[in-house]
Amino acid sequence: MDSRGLLGLTVALLSLLSPCLTGLIPRVSFPMGSPGRRLTRFSSHEVSNTTTLLLSDDGETLYVGARDAVLALDVRHKDTIFLRTKLDWSPSEKDLEQCSMKGKKKADCPNFIRVLQFLNTTHIYACGTFAFSPRCTYVHSDTLTMSLNTDEGRGRCPYDPYQRNTAVIVDGELYTATVADYRGNRPVISRHLSEGSRVDLKLDDTLGWLEDPTFIGSSFIPREEKIYFFFSEVAREYNFIDKLIVSRVSQICTSDVGGQRTLQRRWTTFAKTQLLCQAGSELPYNVIQDVDILPPAEGAPADDTLFYGIFTSQWAGNSGRSAVCSFRLADIKSVFSGNYKVLNRDTLQWSARVQEKVANPGECGLHNASDNALRFVKENFLAEDSVRPVGKRLSVMSAEHTYSHLAVQRVQGANRRLYTVLFLLTESGYLHKAVLLPLGAHVVEEVRVFEPPQPVRSLKLSVPKGVVFVGTSEGVVRVPAYNCSYYWTCAQCVLSRDPFCGWDPVSRACVEVSGAQSGLAQDVDGGNVEEACNSISLPHRTRFGPNKLSTASCPAGELVAVSLNEVVRLQCPAASQLSQQLWERPNSRLSSDLYLELDDGSLSFVATPATLGHYLCLSTENGYRQTMAIYHVRQKSSPATPAPTSRAQLRARAAASPGPRTSAGSWPETAEPKPSPSVRNAQVTTGQLGRNATLRTEEPEFPGEEPLLSARCPNYLKELAVVSVLLVLCLGLLIAVTACGVRQRWRRKTAPQEGAPPRDSNGTTPEEQEPLNENDLFNKRSGPPLHGGHSSGLVCNGTLTDSRQHLPNTPI
Known part of the structure; x- marks a missing residue:
């Protein structure tokens, strides 16, 4: 061989x-321009290829080697990057002509700065490709002025900018x-x-x-x-x-x-x-x-x-x-x-x-x-x-990701242990922050810093300032090394497993870990919320957020008004990309014959008397469970009567349906929804919606309905009165039909005829039983009661309510 x-x-x-x-899945992902991860950018139409980065010792000035220029950027302020000084250094027209005559592309002939190093405390040594004829020079670091004489750059700088x-x-x-x-x-x-x-x-x-x-x-x-x-x-x-x-x-x-x-x-x-x-x-x-x-x-x-x-x-x-x-x-x-x-x-x-x-x-x-x-x-x-x-x-x-550049830093956690943090730049334009743990790397977050393609890029970490600078073909981006304020509860702060961040019980905020602080809640290795947050003295609401709900009661949530036999799709926001979503119904179970849990975490089903009621969307991560959304599905006052929907049709409609047919719409990732004037807001902790995302509770759309309040159980007194009236009318109709039948039998007994149809044991003929069999026909269409023959209801404070008898406008 x-x-x-x-x-x-x-x-x-x-x-x-x-x-x-x-x-290797990042826990949280921030798209470009996300308000949850604010970045600072510098770009100019006169500057491009800002990829050679040199940071001053004090971290306040970033020197950038660009195309035909050397820049001095002021990076002292957190929210701004502005140009302090610019040195233009470009080839002459004769140099560019000679470069083109050598067979090089015109776009590759400018002077691309490829070497930028501190020579001493006052000068920088810079080298550029200079139209495929490399040159080097001395640059004053304060004024950014260049010496009159330049050195030949052969052997010091490449000819080709790539x-x-x-x-x-x-x-x-x-x-x-x-x-x-x-x-x-x-x-x-x-x-x-x-x-x-x-x-x-x-x-x-x-x-x-x-x-x-x-x-x-x-x-x-x-x-x-x-x-x-x-x-x-x-x-x-x-x-x-x-x-x-x-x-x-x-x-x-x-x-x-x-x-x-x-x-x-x-x-x-x-x-x-x-x-x-x-x-x-x-x-x-x-x-x-x-x-x-x-x-x-x-x-x-x-x-x-x-x-x-x-x-x-x-x-x-x-x-x-x-x-x-x-x-x-x-x-x-x-x-x-x-x-x-x-x-x-x-x-x-x-x-x-x-x-x-x-x-x-x-x-x-x-x-x-x-x-x-x-x-x-x-x-x-x-x-x-x-x-x-x-x-x-x-x-x-x-x-899943192709990395091109990295920067590494050692961070001391709240437990005084040292952790290694990597900042990894992907080919697709994301910056990953990963912490190295004994069981493997944990990616705390990913932040999009540029839109591909970016053929040239670089990475520079400032440990004293706690920022990462990303240089691309279009500009410079400053990314803070930590984003502790994004986590608004002790649970979220601990689940992030970020060695930079810990929960402070005094200020009740997720703050940067420093040597002067003590008693911060943090668990980088395991992310155990119960253990970390219970170790500090905190009220329950501050530890776990306002959404630690009990399923024994009927919580207020978003009202979804539907018609019977309509396909409903309820959205469930994810707390993070590592969490798992699941659905629950208080005092009931979700049968696979009636419900579809889709890949995006949403729940789809057909609106029937058995599927109306409360739904809770839960998120589980690392053993910690939190409620992300609450829905109350109710029937409209004047429902239509469409044909029944099969399970195959339910799958097709669920795939095409964008979400529940209500004014709430779908869940945005970063911005808060804007409720209409007839909408009430109930604060619910979510991960994707941002820090103060809201779930909306709609006011009733139909006259005569009471608003959905935050009470323990719904009030069905009006519906009970309507059902009672209908029951009285049905009983009166039944008595009238019975009296008519008795009267006919009396007449037939007094006037017998040959060939009369046979009578049953109670003295009625099949024709006389037809009006009575209409109720049996309705019972056959309704089918047997769900959940083992018992009527499915919602238990609130120990009271069982029949979902078929107490729902508004149930067809009889």
Whole structure:
């Protein structure tokens, strides 16, 4: 079997071994412009491609590299972002003409700022593509004025605006990873702006140290005096016909000055190894998309530094999925201090090193080593082992969302425990906030920050200010890291499982957790409402909201006036996307023969005397139940008599019906409904409707009806009087018919005839019984009583009311 067949068989077997994937569902979703999640945006028709972000140390100024411009945005205020200063830096007409003559699109020829780094306390170093002829300059950070002379940007900034690069400045020196030629065929990791005895360094192009890489990010570790670069590239160590892509981490020492004879002006401390984002026998996620660093907790060693990366897969079995893996600095250092592979220059095959170890590749201080040691590290730069993720498992795995960028933060909860929070940007324009827990990631919320497509975007987290900046092709969006005020009860605050938020019993509000506060209700790990909210001294209404209802009474709710045999559809708002909705009837059950519970949580049924009455929509999440909606279905005063509806017709009508036929309409997601003047409002806690959503109780539409009040039980005195009158009339009619029959029998006895029809035991003929059988016919049409032969009613305060006898305008 050749290499191609072996690779295909391996992929197929690993796909079969891959376990079932669970969905990563955000608990709450906020559409763009939602009042429940207020964002601040900056955009201008004169500014585009605002994707290179640099935040000042005080968090009050955001420097943005855009197309043909560098911006200084004032981000001090929560509700506004305004432009403080703008530096125009665009190519001349001659430069644009030359770019077009090279065969490039006109839209790709402007100057796209791709490098923006603080050089010192007063200046910023900026580089741009500049019509496929990169240039760099010094910019004053306060006035945003540019120096008159510009530097050539080759090797510091990419030519193509769509090529990825990374850069970091350490002690006034620029370390970059990009491509150094027009066609993008010469990848390079280099150092620039060196002064004194230090010289600029780069990789040796003839050694094949990099194989068609895509650079993702870089990070400086001061204690190690090393810079780590993250990228993906083609793996030549695997002997496959198809190109196999792997993710890499490489290192160089900032003290490196190159060799004296061997590796002059070249790195002597370069080494690389593979990052393996894989769980068990699953297919690996081998293409890194973004990376962010999480410094160690206070008092922890530097080896506890974590690197979080987003990975996708080139395998068809993992297509469309994203994974997040974390790697510990101690594990990376351990791999770099181990064995290295060696490349046979004749066969271009990699193998384990068997010769004697002359030097330690990647070790700082090798620039003073002998030529023999430098030749050894020149050929031994690929570590033999791979770096595996922390715990040898994935931190996050999503089959529904494709993530492109991330930012990571460590948050201290109310219980003084530390939680890791990830901000993940999806390709579809949502920002997910996820907290990492022992049983898996919990997505607290998702916020739409832009409408796709956005080909270029970036993410910047300000931990001191508690905000996330999202840069896109159209502008900059500021997203607060927490949204505690959205949760209006202790139950909702605890169910969010947001380590930023806790319920304060003093202010009776969900507030941000800080070190000065104590006694906040919070349960990030379990989300147990009863345990968390009972641990603090709170009134029942404040703990669980105003909707903890007892089904032993008949609560007031929304009146739904219907006609008999009409299809009714009652909507049920969801408390969150993780909750489950269910319906209940006080003192009755919902038979599957009469009711349809649809996928959207709504309830559909045919209006009959047995289905009229109260309905409660309940939401259950993590063992906590709350009432979301209350309906009272009643019959109209002058009902029509349509034909009976079959169950098949009920399904068809329920699918086409938008909701209950009442002026209430459907449930909006964010805005409160606007009731008419004849509508009364009853406050009911809901999750989707917002903080103070209202359920409406309509005034009666027909004369002579009493309004639906918040009383314990409905009042049917008028209906009882009407039924009593009808009963008296029926009894009078029955007496008259009976008297007429007796009179006819008396006449027949006094005047007998031949061939007379036979009489029954009570002396009546079949013709005489026809008027009496009309009542039996009505009983046959009505059918037997429901629920085991007993009339179904609604029990309120111990009183049983027959739903057929006490309903208004029931046809006789």
